[in-house]
Amino acid sequence: MSEAFSGEMSRALVLERFGSLPRLVERPVPQPRPGHTLVRMRAAEVGHLDLNIVDGRFGILPDLPAVPGSTGCGVVLASDTHPEGSLVRLGGKALGMRRDGCWADHALVPDAAVEAVAEGTDPALACSWFSPAGTAWAAVHAVADVQPGERVLVTGAAGAVGALTVQVAARAGAEVVGVVGRPGKLGHVPAPAKPVLATELSVESVGGQVDVLVDTVGGPVLRDALPLVRPRGRAALVGYTAGREFGVDLADFLLADVALLPVNLMTRGKEVAADAKRLLTDLRTGELTLAIERHGLDGLAEAVERLRTGEAIGKVVLEMG
Numbered sequence: 154m155s156e157a158f159s160g161e162m163s164r165a166l167v168l169e170r171f172g173s174l175p176r177l178v179e180r181p182v183p184q185p186r187p188g189h190t191l192v193r194m195r196a197a198e199v200g201h202l203d204l205n206i207v208d209g210r211f212g213i214l215p216d217l218p219a220v221p222g223s224t225g226c227g228v229v230l231a232s233d234t235h236p237e238g239s240l241v242r243l244g245g246k247a248l249g250m251r252r253d254g255c256w257a258d259h260a261l262v263p264d265a266a267v268e269a270v271a272e273g274t275d276p277a278l279a280c281s282w283f284s285p286a287g288t289a290w291a292a293v294h295a296v297a298d299v300q301p302g303e304r305v306l307v308t309g310a311a312g313a314v315g316a317l318t319v320q321v322a323a324r325a326g327a328e329v330v331g332v333v334g335r336p337g338k339l340g341h342v343p344a345p346a347k348p349v350l351a352t353e354l355s356v357e358s359v360g361g362q363v364d365v366l367v368d369t370v371g372g373p374v375l376r377d378a379l380p381l382v383r384p385r386g387r388a389a390l391v392g393y394t395a396g397r398e399f400g401v402d403l404a405d406f407l408l409a410d411v412a413l414l415p416v417n418l419m420t421r422g423k424e425v426a427a428d429a430k431r432l433l434t435d436l437r438t439g440e441l442t443l444a445i446e447r448h449g450l451d452g453l454a455e456a457v458e459r460l461r462t463g464e465a466i467g468k469v470v471l472e473m474g
């Protein structure tokens with residue numbers, strides 16, 4: 154098995170310096186070795202976590218040069234553990250962080266980072282659903298404990314986590330308001346949420362104070378949305394695309410009496426895995442929706458730009474053909 158792919162070439166996006174974009178290079182196909190699975194990649198997610206790593210702004214960083222990409226989907230070429238030819242999802246085990254990840258035509262990863270995926274699943278969905286579905290479930294159920302009849306405000310409601318949070322909260326019986334940062338996204342807030350523009354956020358536009366805020370945007374959006382939560386309400390904090398910091402006036406904070414609750418999928422991944430898998434079934438059948446933007450390996454620059462600026466709608470994925 155070890156010589157099976159010797160001499161064959163493969164494309165990979167290689168990060169040489171933090172803060173720059175990875176370069177598309179030709180390199181030999183990684184050679185299979187015990188305990189590892191060689192995968193022909195079909196799709197890989199470009200997520201905010203990956204961009205933080207590319208920027209060198211994350212707690213776990215690879216030695217360079219390195220191939221980023223924390224999650225992907227492909228077909229097994231060689232493995233002692235996973236059937237050859239099967240469709241698999243790659244994730245965990247510090248892929249794209251401590252070891253080479255998924256932004257390549259081929260990936261050699263630890264067997265434990267490989268999980269079977271139902272045949273026929275769209276590889277772009279298979280590689281990108283877990284983070285938004287798991288996070289949405291964790292925010293709505295595990296962290297904010299949304300109850301039927303409660304009013305829930307979701308920021309970044311046309312984003313990947315935000316759009317699924319809207320749908321999971323509505324399924325929990327909540328009345329949902331979805332906030333977006335630009336007019337072009339109003340039509341991308343999933344039903345049945347009421348869409349509202351962030352610049353027009355007020356108690357009136359939201360229809361009264363809410364019981365729960367799920368914030369996926371951070372910075373000034375969090376600052377403006379927090380006062381809309383009723384006393385003894387909950388605010389679940391998911392992301393910080395619009396800013397890593399916001400100031401808290403302690404007197405106002407105590408007066409408002411709103412619980413600020415972090416949502417961390419890394420610590421809650423196992424806890425929400427079964428529920429996230431049920432959401433994947435509904436995403437496959439179209440009962441739930443998750444928008445996906447698709448780019449080639451040679452389209453990384455555009456993919457990154459759209460994600461960084463917030464222009465992207467839903468998940469951003471590289472497809473390898």
Ligand SMILES: NC(=O)c1ccc[n+]([C@@H]2O[C@H](COP(=O)([O-])OP(=O)(O)OC[C@H]3O[C@@H](n4cnc5c(N)ncnc54)[C@H](OP(=O)(O)O)[C@@H]3O)[C@@H](O)[C@H]2O)c1
Nearest residue numbers: 201309312313314333334391392393394395416417418463
């Ligand atoms: N805590 C966790 O465990 C966990 C898990 C998954 C994801 N996350 C984080 O959650 C956040 C959302 O993830 P996602 O996958 O839903 O991302 P996304 O699809 O890109 O959505 C984020 C939203 O933030 C707004 N935005 C993006 N860039 C911006 C910018 N430069 N300035 C201002 N607003 C901007 C956009 O909404 P508008 O245009 O409508 O404002 C965008 O739709 C990210 O920060 C991600 O890292 C956290």
